[in-house]
Amino acid sequence: MKIHIDRELCMGSGSCQFFAPHTFDLDAECKAVVSNPEGDPSTAIQSAASSCPTRAIELVEADG
Numbered sequence: 001m002k003i004h005i006d007r008e009l010c011m012g013s014g015s016c017q018f019f020a021p022h023t024f025d026l027d028a029e030c031k032a033v034v035s036n037p038e039g040d041p042s043t044a045i046q047s048a049a050s051s052c053p054t055r056a057i058e059l060v061e062a063d064g
């Protein structure tokens with residue numbers, strides 16, 4: 001699964017990090033970054049994406 005974060009949309013809520021703490025991190029600008037695209041189960045990553053208040057996270061299936 002590929003994870004794309006739109007930094008313009010990200011407002012640093014940290015929800016993604018809450019649901020998938022081994023996948024998402026916040027950088028010095030309080031914007032989400034992917035620390036490890038396979039850090040958490042895909043269900044947790046999907047929860048993280050759907051929890052994003054600004055819909056900044058896009059998930060793309062690797063073979064899709």
Ligand code: SF4
Pocket residue numbers: 005009010011012013014015016017031032048051052053054055056057
């Ligand atoms: S949940 Fe969305 S807005 Fe919040 S830190 Fe993650 S990407 Fe940014």
